Amino acid sequence: MSTADGKDIAILGVGMHPWGKWGRDFTEYGMVAARAALADANMQWKDIQYVAGADTIRNGYPGFIAGATFAQKLGWSGVRISSSYAACASGAQALDSARAQILAGFCDVALVIGADTTPKGFFAPVGGGDRKNDPDWQRFHVLGATNPVYFALFARRRMDMYGATSEDFARVKVKNSKHGLNNPNARFKKESTVEDVLNSPVVSDPLRLLDICATSDGAAAMVVCSMDFARKHLGTTEGLCRVKAVGTVTPVYPQSILELPDIASDSTAVVPAPSRKYKDSIAWSAYEQAGIGPEDLSLAEVYDLSTALELDWYEHIGLCAEGEAENLLRSGATTIGGKIPVNPSGGLACFGEAIPAQAISQVCELVWQLRGQAGDRQVEGAKVGITANQGLFGHGSSVIVAR
Amino acid sequence: MSETSNSATTLTRVPIIEGWFTDDVNAPTLIGSKCPLCGTYVFPPRNGDCPSPFCESTTLDPTPLSRRGTVWSYTENRYTPPPPYVPTDPFEPYALAAVELEAEGLVVLGKVATGILAADLKVGMTMQLELDVSHRDDEHEYMVYVWAPVNP
Numbered sequence: 001m002s003t004a005d006g007k008d009i010a011i012l013g014v015g016m017h018p019w020g021k022w023g024r025d026f027t028e029y030g031m032v033a034a035r036a037a038l039a040d041a042n043m044q045w046k047d048i049q050y051v052a053g054a055d056t057i058r059n060g061y062p063g064f065i066a067g068a069t070f071a072q073k074l075g076w077s078g079v080r081i082s083s084s085y086a087a088c089a090s091g092a093q094a095l096d097s098a099r100a101q102i103l104a105g106f107c108d109v110a111l112v113i114g115a116d117t118t119p120k121g122f123f124a125p126v127g128g129g130d131r132k133n134d135p136d137w138q139r140f141h142v143l144g145a146t147n148p149v150y151f152a153l154f155a156r157r158r159m160d161m162y163g164a165t166s167e168d169f170a171r172v173k174v175k176n177s178k179h180g181l182n183n184p185n186a187r188f189k190k191e192s193t194v195e196d197v198l199n200s201p202v203v204s205d206p207l208r209l210l211d212i213c214a215t216s217d218g219a220a221a222m223v224v225c226s227m228d229f230a231r232k233h234l235g236t237t238e239g240l241c242r243v244k245a246v247g248t249v250t251p252v253y254p255q256s257i258l259e260l261p262d263i264a265s266d267s268t269a270v271v272p273a274p275s276r277k278y279k280d281s282i283a284w285s286a287y288e289q290a291g292i293g294p295e296d297l298s299l300a301e302v303y304d305l306s307t308a309l310e311l312d313w314y315e316h317i318g319l320c321a322e323g324e325a326e327n328l329l330r331s332g333a334t335t336i337g338g339k340i341p342v343n344p345s346g347g348l349a350c351f352g353e354a355i356p357a358q359a360i361s362q363v364c365e366l367v368w369q370l371r372g373q374a375g376d377r378q379v380e381g382a383k384v385g386i387t388a389n390q391g392l393f394g395h396g397s398s399v400i401v402a403r
Numbered sequence: 404m405s406e407t408s409n410s411a412t413t414l415t416r417v418p419i420i421e422g423w424f425t426d427d428v429n430a431p432t433l434i435g436s437k438c439p440l441c442g443t444y445v446f447p448p449r450n451g452d453c454p455s456p457f458c459e460s461t462t463l464d465p466t467p468l469s470r471r472g473t474v475w476s477y478t479e480n481r482y483t484p485p486p487p488y489v490p491t492d493p494f495e496p497y498a499l500a501a502v503e504l505e506a507e508g509l510v511v512l513g514k515v516a517t518g519i520l521a522a523d524l525k526v527g528m529t530m531q532l533e534l535d536v537s538h539r540d541d542e543h544e545y546m547v548y549v550w551a552p553v554n555p
Contacts, residue, residue, distance in 0.1 A: 124485035132420065137487060138447065142420050142537075142547060143499060143514055144484035152478035153501055153512075160476070160526035205479035205498075205521040253456050254443075258475070258501050258510045267444040268508035271455055 008242040009102050010230035012223045013041025014364040019187040019218035019351045023117060026059050027073050029219035030115030034070060041223035045074045049107040051081045052098040054090035054114030054356035057126050070113050087391025089248060090114060091359030092399055096246040098224055108229040114356030115219035122146045123215060136261045148212050150260045152204035155308035159206060162323040169211050170197035172307035173349050175335050180346015182376035187216050188350045211307040216352030220360035239403065241367045247286035247398040251278040260392045283317040283388050286398035294318035297340055298382040299369055301362040303389035304347040317388050341379045344369060362387035363399050370403040414544040419537045423447055424548040431534045432470055433548060436463035444507040472502040474528045475510045479521035489538045496520065500550045502530050516551035529553045
């Protein structure tokens with residue numbers, strides 16, 4: 001390995017199955033994404049040495065063993081596998097698993113894959129029965145605290161602390177719906193106006209139906225490899241997208257912010273809260289690995305589970321100071337054509353969430369943008385991109401890709 | 404818990420979940436856990452190890468938590484949550500508040516007293532713990548802790 005490559009790995013190919021809501025076997029979607037990623041990489045399945053699957057927990061046993069499920073679907077080849085579950089960060093954790101195998105020299109080239117089929121409506125606890133010690137069961141049974149309840153707590157705090165308005169939240173949807181209009185993989189390709197959002201029914205005050213992301217079916221995959229393998233495969237590494245960082249940190253005690261699915265925060269009575277809050281630390285761990293900062297970014301794909309949470313992410317990933325996100329949005333900086341476009345793919349607003357595929361799809365978008373293949377949603381001259389997301393139970397991820 | 408008469412039948416009053424709050428209707432408190440070694444707090448209550456990575460205690464003691472705190476944030480459910488939530492019939496929108504307890508350094512999420520909605524709340528407001536009926540079945544009245552605004 002050339003020392004100039006550091007701890008980079010190359011992304012040879014990416015592929016997706018469009019997001020939607022069909023209720024079919026999740027492996028059908030996954031196979032489409034896997035074939036697309038292999039074709040994009042100009043590779044054959046038999047050449048893949050490792051499969052890192054991101055798990056779905058809503059599709060029974062095959063979902064819990066995603067690595068093996070897809071290895072079998074593609075045809076048992078003796079390939080080694082892993083299956084990762086990290087809630088919304090599952091796809092990034094699968095990427096991190098493949099990256100560690102490659103950097104350790106245990107394999108040269110790996111397939112990273114995630115696919116999901118989701119039920120309609122609110123996510124409810126998985127598993128059934130009365131599990132009185134499970135915080136996920138407790139929050140639903142005792143409080144009716146759905147996921148949008150937590151999104152709403154953050155939204156309301158922005159309003160009361162920083163003067164954010166429902167119109168500000170709506171403008172995030174307007175921006176993302178415009179971005180996703182020409183994305184062939186997006187589920188919702190319809191431009192929304194501020195009025196559309198404000199006229200949609202309130203789900204968890206202050207958030208309305210169009211402020212909150214849907215649950216979707218979808219799949220994403222990528223082929224990643226060592227820089228040496230890329231050099232042999234392509235004859236050069238010139239112009240290749242490189243994974244510069246995968247941040248997958250957990251919170252530091254005390255986690256003083258109330259996060260999904262907890263009923264209470266940790267206590268700050270004895271140990272003070274860490275100076276860097278959890279969601280900030282996710283991106284900063286990636287910046288530190290990559291040796292870059294927010295000022296180096298060309299674009300960002302962040303987890304807009306709600307419109308207001310996209311605004312929170314502007315601050316968590318360091319695009320602006322706390323309380324300044326509404327101003328950044330209103331300035332147009334985060335729209336394509338602005339200084340730092342956020343969610344040029346259209347984000348979760350246009351995709352809805354297909355949990356194990358989502359973090360991988362964020363990286364796919366970075367790759368298309370950095371290669372200049374993003375068509376009508378292209379961010380001109382994109383060189384460096386970051387993804388950020390967060391899931392239940394102290395999971396989160398941030399991936400930095402540079403070209 | 405105690406028995407209450409409800410029109411024709413007599414319902415037994417029970418907590419919606421065991422051990423999270425006292426059944427003193429006039430001055431209920433949440434029951435948390437406190438580490439006997441370092442003094443940190445935990446809610447919901449549990450046994451076993453202290454959550455602090457700086458502490459080696461393997462036990463926690465039950466302890467009442469402050470009845471009063473300030474609103475960290477709040478929301479209002481307009482749609483019926485899915486099971487295992489047991490809704491009232493018909494479903495009525497209700498508010499939830501995350502309340503910061505200063506002495507314990509905890510933010511605790513709870514329902515807000517019946518009839519108080521998001522429009523009545525604000526970050527920083529003082530709230531007090533009370534008990535309210537969550538739902539009923541043929542034999543039971545299930546009680547839940549709620550946050551109620553303290554009248555100035």
